[in-house]
Amino acid sequence: MAAPAANMTINADRLWDSLMEMAKIGPGVAGGNNRQTLTDADGEGRALFQRWCEEAGCTMGLDTMGNMFARREGTDPDALPVYVGSHLDTQPTGGKYDGVLGVLGGLELIRTLNDLDIKTKHPIVVTNWTNEEGTRFAPAMLSSGVFAGVHEQDWAYAREDAEGKSFGDELVRIGWKGDEEVGARKMHAFFELHIEQGPILEAEGVDVGVVTHGQGLSWTQVTVTGKDAHTGSTPMPMRKNAGLAMARILEKVEEIALSHAPHAVGAAGHIDVYPNSRNVIPGKAVFTVDFRSPELAVIRDMEARLKAAAEEICTHMGLEVDFEKVGGFDPVDFDEGCVAAIRNAAERLGYSHRNIISGAGHDACWINRVAPTAMVMCPCVDGLSHNEAEEISKDWAKAGADVLFHAVVETAEIVE
Numbered sequence: 516m517a518a519p520a521a522n523m524t525i526n527a528d529r530l531w532d533s534l535m536e537m538a539k540i541g542p543g544v545a546g547g548n549n550r551q552t553l554t555d556a557d558g559e560g561r562a563l564f565q566r567w568c569e570e571a572g573c574t575m576g577l578d579t580m581g582n583m584f585a586r587r588e589g590t591d592p593d594a595l596p597v598y599v600g601s602h603l604d605t606q607p608t609g610g611k612y613d614g615v616l617g618v619l620g621g622l623e624l625i626r627t628l629n630d631l632d633i634k635t636k637h638p639i640v641v642t643n644w645t646n647e648e649g650t651r652f653a654p655a656m657l658s659s660g661v662f663a664g665v666h667e668q669d670w671a672y673a674r675e676d677a678e679g680k681s682f683g684d685e686l687v688r689i690g691w692k693g694d695e696e697v698g699a700r701k702m703h704a705f706f707e708l709h710i711e712q713g714p715i716l717e718a719e720g721v722d723v724g725v726v727t728h729g730q731g732l733s734w735t736q737v738t739v740t741g742k743d744a745h746t747g748s749t750p751m752p753m754r755k756n757a758g759l760a761m762a763r764i765l766e767k768v769e770e771i772a773l774s775h776a777p778h779a780v781g782a783a784g785h786i787d788v789y790p791n792s793r794n795v796i797p798g799k800a801v802f803t804v805d806f807r808s809p810e811l812a813v814i815r816d817m818e819a820r821l822k823a824a825a826e827e828i829c830t831h832m833g834l835e836v837d838f839e840k841v842g843g844f845d846p847v848d849f850d851e852g853c854v855a856a857i858r859n860a861a862e863r864l865g866y867s868h869r870n871i872i873s874g875a876g877h878d879a880c881w882i883n884r885v886a887p888t889a890m891v892m893c894p895c896v897d898g899l900s901h902n903e904a905e906e907i908s909k910d911w912a913k914a915g916a917d918v919l920f921h922a923v924v925e926t927a928e929i930v931e
């Protein structure tokens with residue numbers, strides 16, 4: 516028997532208690548968390564995770580990007596490990612489950628294997644990827660990206676936060692820079708459990724989402740330059756209003772995304788107008804357009820149409836416009852075998868499930884480039900995430916973690 520029996524499940528109370536314990540570190544102001552990457556709170560959360568892993572009999576590895584790898588040995592010394600995990604860092608006003616559920620769900624499956632005295636052929640490694648959120652140091656999924664060869668490590672070290680502190684210095688400062696070469700590890704497979712961060716599973720009353728694809732993402736920073744001028748004394752025809760041009764461009768963003776419904780989305784979540792004064796016509800507007808789709812051709816089309824529309828609007832208004840691609844990744848097709856392992860696990864355990872596309876970026880999207888990868892999602896209340904009010908139920912956490920447990924352990928092959 517390579518897979519766990521259908522009656523083998525994780526301990527939901529223990530998983531929940533660990534989630535609540537971790538949430539005490541870096542508390543937010545409204546019941547959630549502010550445990551941003553490479554802060555003292557991040558260091559504290561890491562230390563707690565390491566202690567729990569060691570108490571569960573694992574040995575901890577640490578690479579030069581601060582990625583943590585808690586290993587439970589397998590019976591075959593030549594077998595590549597099955598990896599499982601997500602991230603412990605949060606948004607500044609983040610929730611208790613985004614990322615954390617995937618890491619502690621991995622720990623819970625190790626604890627369950629210990630309880631049941633189950634051995635696996637392949638080792639199992641629980642991972643905490645550094646700086647998934649990308650709020651303090653852009654971009655998101657920075658360290659899984661370096662691991663997968665998407666970014667250079669030196670470039671990652673040079674990323675700076677709003678205070679001008681670098682990622683590399685802060686990693687050393689909190690004491691979590693390891694010696695192990697990043698990306699040197701080879702994986703048999705990688706699995707990530709994550710909350711949906713969208714409303715579909717809850718609305719449909721489905722226990723788990725089997726993630727087949729990850730949406731691609733494109734961030735274009737647009738800078739519109741006009742002329743600062745007095746809002747009272749400048750005649751309307753003589754204005755070079757960058758704020759107005761931005762508003763017109765944002766209408767186009769909506770139109771372009773809607774033209775590729777239902778899977779494509781677009782918005783500008785970051786907007787700055789200058790000088791941002793009540794009685795000054797904005798002479799400059801800087802904003803970032805976020806387009807996403809599971810199809811690369813659609814993303815390329817949306818980028819091209821944004822540029823054409825913005826140029827037309829700005830030329831017509833006598834303004835200048837510049838574009839800078841500040842982030843992005845291509846759509847992801849997860850590994851069919853790993854996806855099947857997730858789906859089979861849900862079937863075996865009797866959980867309702869449906870295929871789903873991940874609308875957010877995840878570490879699994881980068882790791883998919885270097886290892887067979889899949890994700891399982893559980894619902895979250897009102898689809899709310901990146902918000903302190905983010906909430907899930909213990910039953911939802913259990914369903915997701917049970918499916919993770921079965922998929923990982925089946926892939927790691929139970930030894931009789």
Ligand SMILES: [Zn+2]
Pocket residue numbers: 602613614647709
């Ligand atoms: Zn996350």
